[in-house]
Amino acid sequence: QVQLDESGGGLVQAGGSLRLSCAASGRSFSSRHAMGWFRQAPGKEREFVAAINWRGYSTYYADSVKGRSTISRDNAKNTMYLQMNSLKSEDTAVYYCAAVFSYGLPSSVGEYDSWGQGIQVTVSS
Numbered sequence: 001q002v003q004l005d006e007s008g009g010g011l012v013q014a015g016g017s018l019r020l021s022c023a024a025s026g027r028s029f030s031s032r033h034a035m036g037w038f039r040q041a042p043g044k045e046r047e048f049v050a051a052i053n054w055r056g057y058s059t060y061y062a063d064s065v066k067g068r069s070t071i072s073r074d075n076a077k078n079t080m081y082l083q084m085n086s087l088k089s090e091d092t093a094v095y096y097c098a099a100v101f102s103y104g105l106p107s108s109v110g111e112y113d114s115w116g117q118g119i120q121v122t123v124s125s
Contacts, residue, residue: 008021069082094119
């Protein structure tokens with residue numbers, strides 16, 4: 001089993017910054033897990049935000065956050081991060097951390113098999 005715990009969400013003004021963290025644990029988790037961030041706004045489907053490969057040297061971003069966000073990971077701490085800058089009201093959503101044992105860079109909901117409970121990010125305009 002893999003447990004994922006998100007933190008760092010909250011309320012921020014438009015144009016501000018926020019850093020989300022995702023701490024991974026469990027006997028099944030290893031540094032060979034690819035990890036990603038997804039988000040879901042009210043009334044919308046869960047969508048891809050960013051992904052990082054197991055070593056952390058390969059990343060992929062949704063167009064909606066590219067240039068404003070940076071995904072990273074610290075395998076020594078089993079923790080992944082998402083630094084979000086220049087936040088917009090449309091970034092308001094519940095953000096989910098996800099993981100899957102993979103050497104690739106998965107970017108769809110169905111490719112991940114472990115999920116966190118989600119954390120609210122609200123951007124006020």
